Amino acid sequence: xxxxxxxxxxxxxxxxxxPELRVSDPPVSSPIIQVTDLEKTYHTARGNLTLxxxxxxxxxxxxxxxxxxxxxAGKSTLLHILGALDAPSAGTVYCASTNVxxxxxxxxxxxxxREIGYVWQFHYLLPEFTAQENVAMPLMAGGMARxxxxxxxxxxxREVGLEDRREHRPGELSGGEQQRVALARALVNKPRxxxxxEPTGDLDAATANQVFELLERIHANYGxxxxxxxxxxxxxxxxxxxxxxDSGRLIPATxxxxxxxxx
Ligand SMILES: Nc1ncnc2c1ncn2[C@@H]1O[C@H](COP(=O)(O)OP(=O)(O)OP(=O)(O)O)[C@@H](O)[C@H]1O
Ligand SMILES: [Mg+2]
Numbered sequence: 001x002x003x004x005x006x007x008x009x010x011x012x013x014x015x016x017x018x019p020e021l022r023v024s025d026p027p028v029s030s031p032i033i034q035v036t037d038l039e040k041t042y043h044t045a046r047g048n049l050t051l052x053x054x055x056x057x058x059x060x061x062x063x064x065x066x067x068x069x070x071x072x073a074g075k076s077t078l079l080h081i082l083g084a085l086d087a088p089s090a091g092t093v094y095c096a097s098t099n100v101x102x103x104x105x106x107x108x109x110x111x112x113x114r115e116i117g118y119v120w121q122f123h124y125l126l127p128e129f130t131a132q133e134n135v136a137m138p139l140m141a142g143g144m145a146r147x148x149x150x151x152x153x154x155x156x157x158r159e160v161g162l163e164d165r166r167e168h169r170p171g172e173l174s175g176g177e178q179q180r181v182a183l184a185r186a187l188v189n190k191p192r193x194x195x196x197x198e199p200t201g202d203l204d205a206a207t208a209n210q211v212f213e214l215l216e217r218i219h220a221n222y223g224x225x226x227x228x229x230x231x232x233x234x235x236x237x238x239x240x241x242x243x244x245x246d247s248g249r250l251i252p253a254t255x256x257x258x259x260x261x262x263x
Contacts, residue, residue: 117186
């Protein structure tokens with residue numbers, strides 16, 4: 001190992017260990033998300049579609065929240081607004097100490113890279129790159145040297161149990177493995193907030209359970225605050241809180257009754 005690569009490895013070790021220190025931190029109940037008077041209206045040629053109006057809610061640091069609701073209720077739109085991928089029509093959206101409603105596109109990109117890990121229903125891995133390169137991509141986008149980024153990426157692949165698949169391209173991975181790589185990629189920048197939009201929606205029940213278990217473990221180990229949109233009430237019931245988006249309102253939903261049916 002050269003001097004440079006051992007320095008990179010030492011940096012990686014520090015980088016990976018740092019979040020673990022948060023495991024023993026006392027639980028903090030300050031809101032990491034505080035949404036006030038949120039409105040979202042889409043203006044289309046066929047007229048206006050208002051999804052929310054005067055929507056208020058908070059999420060405390062460390063919570064693992066499920067958002068459920070019918071198709072078209074606006075769950076993805078809400079996650080996009082929280083993650084600064086879409087702008088609200090009105091209201092304030094404090095997310096990780098930033099009012100994301102006021103960010104310029106450049107500020108929004110920097111905020112997302114720094115604070116948000118995003119996992120989607122479909123993995124959106126880049127097909128021509130290996131698993132390791134895909135995980136390293138956000139680090140390189142942030143200016144890190146390729147060699148250092150690849151070392152950190154390998155450690156994250158180990159964290160999601162896929163070190164031995166590092167050279168595989170997305171097309172050479174199973175659906176569950178693709179989602180685990182996507183999770184590693186979402187976390188490689190050590191975000192405070194994990195936003196997951198139907199992360200298990202494209203998986204069979206057993207694989208969905210494995211991926212969700214991994215989400216739970218990583219949420220706990222890295223002191224994350226996580227919001228997961230799901231149609232699976234069994235998985236939602238494992239979260240610390242369920243909110244149902246219904247007619248533009250977020251209503252607390254029980255997490256004790258599971259129908260086993262999709263919702
Ligand atoms: N860019 C857009 N322009 C106009 N309407 C939109 C746009 N994006 C979404 N919508 C509409 O907003 C509504 C909410 O969409 P959204 O994707 O947030 O729903 P969802 O709750 O995530 O649904 P699903 O469970 O099917 O994923 C839908 O009726 C959709 O057609
Ligand atoms: Mg959606």
